[in-house]
Amino acid sequence: MNKLFVLSFMLLASMLVLAQKNLTHEVYFDTDKYDVPPTEESRLLLFISSLNEVEIKSIAIFGFCDDVGAPSYNLKLSQQRANAIKTIFSENEISESLITHVDGKGEILLKIVEEKNINKIRGLNRKVEIIVNPNPPILPEKEEAPKVVENKKDVPKQIKGKLNVGDKIVFENILFKTGYATVSQESRKDLESIAKALVERDDIYFTIQGHVCCTQFSRDAVDRKTKKRNLSEARAKYIYEYFAKKGVNKKRMRYMGMRRKFPLGGDPKYDRRVEILITYVGGD
Template sequence: MKRLVVIILVALNSMFVFPQRELKQEVYFETNKYKILPTEESRLLLFISSLSDIEIASISIFGFCDDVGAPDYNLKLSQQRADAIKAIFAENEISESLISNVDGKGEVLLNIVEEDNVVKLRGLNRKVEIIVKEKPPKPKKAVDTTKIVEEKKEDAIELIKGDLKVGDKIVFKDLLFKTGYTTLTPESKKVLENIANALLEREDIFFTIQGHVCCTQFSRDAVDRETKLQNLSEARAKVVYDYFAKKGLSKKRMRYIGLRRRFPLGGDPKFDRRVEIVINYVDE
């Protein structure tokens, strides 16, 4: 009997569907404006930061206005507000491919909430609503270690140890950063140490460390959420530069630059949050 109960529980568990979690945020605007207020931008950046630890399925951005003004004007203004929020997402390394809707909905009727103060009601309707849907958790699969070994054969360390010439580029594909930050993912820290040790053995090469970002518009750099400066690609390269120097690499052998989003790799955006090196000189 006990064995039968276990079988039933397992069957029910396999049929269970995890609900798709939604995270919501509202951003409010001044009358006739679509420029984001500093206080509202700070609230929005805190919300974006909270998305770093989840896997996003889709993002919807809906702009609204109050009931003052002509319908055509309100529709245009609501779209401008939605577009302004989308631009903030792009500056903070949120992939445009995740944004499924950016729509201006025009004016909102005043009686959508229980509030007698008309002025306050209109203020609540001058807004953008953001809805982020999280991907449901994936079932865990067994890891094929043989495949991993095959994929790692031509990694950065092997390339560093090999025959290098001026102009060679080595992409640190396993050196990944947290969205919007110069912070390496936990699994990348050991990778960086191994790369530094390999470079210590190659005293004959001089190189440039190039930092990149993902998802921004028009080849712009992303905002470093820690410093609030729009220089994230350079800041990532400097983190690697400083680490190499701390490990004992001569600063005369290396320099660092930020290349913004000028050279996207395509595919998963996380691979564009990367650092690579280009060989400048090989001492014969």
């Protein structure tokens, strides 16, 4: 029995070490440029997509240059490259609070890379290194701790209750995949309940407002599926079309993207949201 316990503990410990291993990615740049080349941006977006299921602790971004140019110029250029990568992360709904370092390191000496072709060496040195540090997994306890019940509002109940023009109902249980206009699998049941309540409550008209998280200067985020910077509108449209399929009259609805004008604060996942603004109530 003791041997079994020891083996189990060692297995969990080894899994913990592996799970804590940093995830890395490199983005390469053209000579004297800090704009991300299209091919490199596509590679970066694939890397960002792979982080959807990762509980991120921190992200470090380091920019580099080749040895051509003055040290002061290279230091500035490497910082611009690091900043460009940070912008892409924020535009794809990666919270800036997770990014702990955005540093330009200047030039990399030729001798660091084991390669005889000087031009190839310099090409490999014009880069940004990204290091993602995941949170360690939580090991299961022998006794389950009591579950914390989140005090979230019952949206169907709100819809069926007293409403006035100007009221806003936040769909707190409807969470979106990072960078996409589609809802998470666990949100679908709640969304169906909301649609049913709206079909039954046919005396209200409303605007579906879509939101995004983590972008700079209240900008909209990029929809990773279409590559367009209209993710908040795409989310609102997704809900609009879902409600229409479930039987809500389109004449009662409109949709619009709110970009990142109204962040809720707290966990970024709650800013990836939709809400409805009541614009008409029958009898008012």
